[in-house]
Amino acid sequence: MITASQISALRTSTGAGMMDCKAALEEAGGDSEKAIDILRKKGVLKAAKRADKIAAEGATKIKIAGNRAVILELNSETDFVAQGDDFVKLADEVATDLLAKNPANLDVALASGINDKLTALTGKIGEKIALRRFQVVEKSDGEAFGDYVHMGGKISVLTILTGTTDSALAREIGMQVAASNPRATRRDEVDASILEKEKEVYVVQLKAQNKPENIIENIVKGKMEKFYSEACLLEQPFIKDEEKSVQKFLDSKGPGITVKTFYRFELGEGIEKVVKDFAAEVAEQMA
Incomplete structure (x- = not known):
């Protein structure tokens, strides 16, 4: 039988989650060293090691489905990872999940299964991947969504116009918002x-x-x-x-x-970026 003290000790030494530690210990028959190997093979240990890293790169994204739309910011540690196929695919999957589930807040969104996807990719590529924020928005049939994405997702703007269903016009206003960064609509x-x-x-x-x-x-x-x-x-x-x-x-x-309203997400705004020594970063990745 796996004890709470064993789980606690493994969490302390690896930084992995409680349930991951419990499952690894059970699979390893209570052997802590084997459990660590299991966590490493599953990518969980690598993900846990990245948990305290600052993820200030990444992309913003908009996805529209009928009268519902979502705008989100998904972060990575480097721009290189953000341009990769795995990251782009994950951003689309997260947007789809958010549209379907319309969670009340970030904690609810992460608990709905999104965090598992973030952890899996973190373990695979060795960089922290984080969903920083999102907004699910709805409109009526007589209104228009406008989606404008600037510089590959460095800035995304979602607008809603009333009195028209012209999405191209709404997108023009999105360009205005991206360029001028207003504080409010009126x-x-x-x-x-x-x-x-x-x-x-x-x-x-x-x-x-x-x-x-x-x-x-x-x-x-x-x-x-x-x-x-x-x-x-x-x-x-x-x-x-x-x-x-x-x-x-x-x-x-x-x-x-x-x-009617607008939402403007600029990548990394408000996040303090840390410049690290490249050689030290490589050595850390190899550890």
């Missing part, structure tokens, strides 16, 4: 704390310039209008015709057309 969606911070900065700057108190308020209003024109998608100058705002461009395509 001004009433910008967080109030961000607005207050912007106003505070402007006031401090103007006071430092010895501007009279009676005109500071009007100057701040003007600066906030400029802020909205940069931060809010519908108020931004349209990249293909900067004489028009994005909303004016949509108005020219038909009455009642506007952007």
Whole structure:
């Protein structure tokens, strides 16, 4: 009979998961050394060794099926792996699973079987593979999805337009979002704390310039209008015709057309990358 202390000891020495350790010990008849060999052969040990690595490369991806779409970010440690067939295939499988199961959050998604697929590929290629984030989105029959993927998945944008079913038009707006990176679709969606911070900065700057108190308020209003024109998608100058705002461009395509929402995933944003010595990395891989 395999004891809890045996499982704990194997977990400590290998970093593998509890169930993997238990199964390996059972298969090895309680022999810890044989269990380690079993874990290595299954790729679990290699996957566990990569668990604390930073995976900041990879790709973002969009997949659409009828009125449901998913946008996701799947990470690897190197761009080389991200361009490989195994990684590309896994990204598609994960997207398909997310569309079918529509999990409530990342933990639920991983527990649904996706984590097993990530671990399997990690063990096979020797690099940490991680699903960082995803968003499953639904639209109505009278709306349009737009999917735009930039630079092979470095940036992906999913848009929803109302008042039209023109996916090509929705994709054009996706290009706008990829290029201009707006904070929100419209001004009433910008967080109030961000607005207050912007106003505070402007006031401090103007006071430092010895501007009279009676005109500071009007100057701040003007600066906030400029802020909205940069931060809010519908108020931004349209990249293909900067004489028009994005909303004016949509108005020219038909009455009642506007952007319902958008999702923009940029690969690795917010992840701190670590530069390692190449020789040391090779030695670690050989261990």
